[in-house]
Amino acid sequence: MDLQRLCSAVFVSLITIGQLQAADWTESVSTVTNDVIRPGYQALEASFSKLESSAFGFCAKSPAQMSEIDYLAVREAWKEAILAWMQVSWIQFGPVSSGTPRFDIQIWPIRKGITHKTVQRLLKDPELNAEKVYQAGVSIRGLTGSEYLLFSGSGGKLSQYQQDAVFPDLSISNRCLILKGAVSNASKTAEQLASAWQSEDVITPFTRGVDMLDSDPKDPSKVYGSAASVLWNALLAEIEFIQLRKLEGPLNLHGKKAKPTQSESWRSLHSFDNIQAQLGLLRKVYQLGFEEVVKTKDTELNKRVLSGFEGLSDQLKRFEQPIKLLLKDPQGRADIAKFRDQIQAQYILMRSDVTPITGFVLGFNANDGD
Amino acid sequence: MKKDRFPGRSDRRAFLKLLGVLASYPAASISIARAERNDEQGRLLDDFLVGATSPNLVISAFDDFSGQHFIGAYDESQSRWVARVAVSRRYHACTCRNTDDHNQLVFVARRPGNQAILLNLATRRVVELAAPEGRHFFGHAAIDRDGTVWFTENDYQNNRGLLVGRAGEELEQQVASIDLEGIGPHELAFLSDGITAVVGLGGIETHPDFPRKKLNLDTMQSEILLVNTERREVVHRDQPPNPQLSLRHLDRNERDQIVIAAQYQGPSYEQFPLVYSYHSERGLQAMDAPEQVWRSMNQYIASVQIHTSNNEVLVTCPRSNAVHRFSLTTLVWLDTYKLADPGGVCLDSQGNYLVSCGTGKIVCLSSNNGRLTLERESRVGDTRWDNHMDRVVFAKA
Numbered sequence: 089m090d091l092q093r094l095c096s097a098v099f100v101s102l103i104t105i106g107q108l109q110a111a112d113w114t115e116s117v118s119t120v121t122n123d124v125i126r127p128g129y130q131a132l133e134a135s136f137s138k139l140e141s142s143a144f145g146f147c148a149k150s151p152a153q154m155s156e157i158d159y160l161a162v163r164e165a166w167k168e169a170i171l172a173w174m175q176v177s178w179i180q181f182g183p184v185s186s187g188t189p190r191f192d193i194q195i196w197p198i199r200k201g202i203t204h205k206t207v208q209r210l211l212k213d214p215e216l217n218a219e220k221v222y223q224a225g226v227s228i229r230g231l232t233g234s235e236y237l238l239f240s241g242s243g244g245k246l247s248q249y250q251q252d253a254v255f256p257d258l259s260i261s262n263r264c265l266i267l268k269g270a271v272s273n274a275s276k277t278a279e280q281l282a283s284a285w286q287s288e289d290v291i292t293p294f295t296r297g298v299d300m301l302d303s304d305p306k307d308p309s310k311v312y313g314s315a316a317s318v319l320w321n322a323l324l325a326e327i328e329f330i331q332l333r334k335l336e337g338p339l340n341l342h343g344k345k346a347k348p349t350q351s352e353s354w355r356s357l358h359s360f361d362n363i364q365a366q367l368g369l370l371r372k373v374y375q376l377g378f379e380e381v382v383k384t385k386d387t388e389l390n391k392r393v394l395s396g397f398e399g400l401s402d403q404l405k406r407f408e409q410p411i412k413l414l415l416k417d418p419q420g421r422a423d424i425a426k427f428r429d430q431i432q433a434q435y436i437l438m439r440s441d442v443t444p445i446t447g448f449v450l451g452f453n454a455n456d457g458d
Numbered sequence: 459m460k461k462d463r464f465p466g467r468s469d470r471r472a473f474l475k476l477l478g479v480l481a482s483y484p485a486a487s488i489s490i491a492r493a494e495r496n497d498e499q500g501r502l503l504d505d506f507l508v509g510a511t512s513p514n515l516v517i518s519a520f521d522d523f524s525g526q527h528f529i530g531a532y533d534e535s536q537s538r539w540v541a542r543v544a545v546s547r548r549y550h551a552c553t554c555r556n557t558d559d560h561n562q563l564v565f566v567a568r569r570p571g572n573q574a575i576l577l578n579l580a581t582r583r584v585v586e587l588a589a590p591e592g593r594h595f596f597g598h599a600a601i602d603r604d605g606t607v608w609f610t611e612n613d614y615q616n617n618r619g620l621l622v623g624r625a626g627e628e629l630e631q632q633v634a635s636i637d638l639e640g641i642g643p644h645e646l647a648f649l650s651d652g653i654t655a656v657v658g659l660g661g662i663e664t665h666p667d668f669p670r671k672k673l674n675l676d677t678m679q680s681e682i683l684l685v686n687t688e689r690r691e692v693v694h695r696d697q698p699p700n701p702q703l704s705l706r707h708l709d710r711n712e713r714d715q716i717v718i719a720a721q722y723q724g725p726s727y728e729q730f731p732l733v734y735s736y737h738s739e740r741g742l743q744a745m746d747a748p749e750q751v752w753r754s755m756n757q758y759i760a761s762v763q764i765h766t767s768n769n770e771v772l773v774t775c776p777r778s779n780a781v782h783r784f785s786l787t788t789l790v791w792l793d794t795y796k797l798a799d800p801g802g803v804c805l806d807s808q809g810n811y812l813v814s815c816g817t818g819k820i821v822c823l824s825s826n827n828g829r830l831t832l833e834r835e836s837r838v839g840d841t842r843w844d845n846h847m848d849r850v851v852f853a854k855a
């Protein structure tokens with residue numbers, strides 16, 4: 089997560105105004121909470137529990153006993169965990185806004201080389217322990233650190249993992265200490281977030297970390313209206329984030345060459361899978377939370393929104409290689425640039441055409457100041 | 459335009475008093491000249507002058523909810539519009555060119571816009587200024603002691619920041635261009651000598667081909683500069699503790715104490731102080747605040763307003779929906795007031811803060827009892843106030 093996303097997401101003021109009162113958002117907010125957010129965090133908890141379990145199981149064995157199957161199971165568990173994270177990473181309000189728990193799960197984008205340097209430093213520590221791993225900072229926590237450990241250069245082979253040139257002095261035990269530290273801490277955080285969303289009523293999490301100054305506590309419909317505006321802003325912010333960070337960053341549109349390692353999850357070649365998962369989720373949020381209101385006021389516009397999501401999904405399915413590999417080829421780079429244009433068109437459609445129908449007013453200085 | 463940017467005019471208050479101006483707190487003053495034209499432009503500017511008697515007439519760029527851009531004047535005391543002028547692009551800040559010879563307001567387009575609008579209240583003319591080919595503005599300008607208006611500009615073909623002086627009746631003459639040897643100059647102000655400009659050099663490369671993109675975040679280097687505009691040279695430069703702390707917005711008081719606000723362009727998990735006191739001899743001094751205050755700002759500050767009488771400064775933080783107040787005596791954070799999407803800030807005629815918001819609100823906050831408290835608020839419909847707001851006083855000539 090980076091500044092751009094933070095600023096355009098939840099802390100952004102997204103303020104409800106007069107016409108917002110025209111729609112009752114109670115059901116929308118409740119449905120998205122119960123059908124998307126709460127199950128999303130539960131799935132995150134479950135997937136991290138599985139990742140933790142598989143990593144600890146793998147690391148419990150001596151190097152000689154480690155099996156290819158166990159190793160691949162950890163990698164698969166990592167992939168499940170990142171997909172689960174994609175279902176909730178767009179949520180920047182509620183329990184996740186207290187402190188920086190999301191950094192326990194993933195830091196991205198991240199300064200180039202920082203994870204590598206941190207791991208290298210730890211590997212040289214003869215007295216490495218779990219506390220030292222945690223204190224080493226966010227660059228090696230959660231999905232960020234574990235992706236590096238599981239996917240850097242090993243080519244999916246256990247033998248390479250064990251002898252990887254990236255870790256010339258590495259003992260398996262030290263490497264496992266870092267891996268276990270990364271995933272167990274993330275697992276605890278995922279559990280806490282899931283628990284917090286389950287233990288509170290629907291509306292309370294929306295009031296945390298978000299200034300809903302224009303909502304009136306004595307008027308529940310206004311509170312839900314403000315919560316709906318928070319949801320809408322988060323939805324738009326994530327689409328823009330995909331465009332700006334997940335695509336434009338690696339595309340490096342103004343430069344001669346693309347920057348493949350600026351794509352998310354480039355080590356695991358999971359960038360497109362992440363985007364596909366997110367766009368599917370964002371479409372679901374739209375359908376559950378906003379489609380009814382939009383459809384009632386402008387059927388054609390609603391069709392265009394759904395068609396836009398459909399087109400994005402179809403295009404993603406047509407990419408036969410991961411972003412990292414496609415970007416090495418000029419045609420591949422051009423194809424991804426076109427996809428980026430599609431995302432931008434969807435963002436503009438939803439921001440400029442749909443937002444007025446919802447009655448929400450997006451933050452102005454917060455979103456696009458100077 | 460910042461309130462007290464009329465160096466060499468230490469007798470400005472007396473001047474205003476002499477003219478029968480009611481306002482007692484610093485504001486840009488503009489004299490009303492007798493109407494000489496009655497065409498459309500003249501009528502437009504007459505609208506501006508309708509607010510002549512208001513002690514709290516504020517000017518700002520803004521958008522309506524449909525996204526149409528405007529510049530305008532609003533009478534905060536009476537909660538009414540004085541003028542709303544639709545414009546073709548988004549403007550950023552306004553500078554008041556008030557000299558013996560000129561009564562003008564200059565709105566400057568934000569990056570990467572290459573236009574400025576000069577409202578000549580004396581002749582009732584509206585003049586569009588354009589940056590030369592290959593250059594764009596950064597939304598800010600300031601006036602020196604001779605009435606020359608200095609713009610921060612980007613020579614994007616050569617990727618260098620410039621400080622460009624324009625003079626003449628309607629700024630038709632470029633009289634100087636100073637290479638700042640850095641990228642992305644933003645807000646500027648003149649010190650009390652009237653010739654030394656303090657410039658926040660944001661360090662961020664921009665290009666009109668990529669309108670709002672920041673092109674060099676990995677290699678950027680922000681600085682604060684002191685520029686002697688007579689000698690046409692940078693006489694002092696200091697760097698923030700991190701090159702990605704983009705020094706953008708600033709204000710200065712009568713003692714030439716400068717407060718500069720940063721926007722951090724690095725990873726969100728890294729925290730740096732965002733408000734600095736600056737003096738050329740002491741360098742940059744970070745203000746002190748609890749970590750959660752810095753974190754809450756989400757690495758972004760929109761505007762800075764020094765309150766000379768109270769020896770304090772207010773910064774607006776739209777990404778955290780709050781304004782924060784710091785002491786200029788101790789350089790310590792004092793308090794926070796939650797406010798949705800705040801951007802511009804200036805002082806009203808009583809010395810209260812006026813804060814404009816993207817929601818359309820203008821909120822009046824007092825700090826006289828030791829903490830920020832709400833005095834009053836106006837809600838302006840169909841309006842999103844932009845990044846900066848200033849108060850002007852119209853003095854009858």
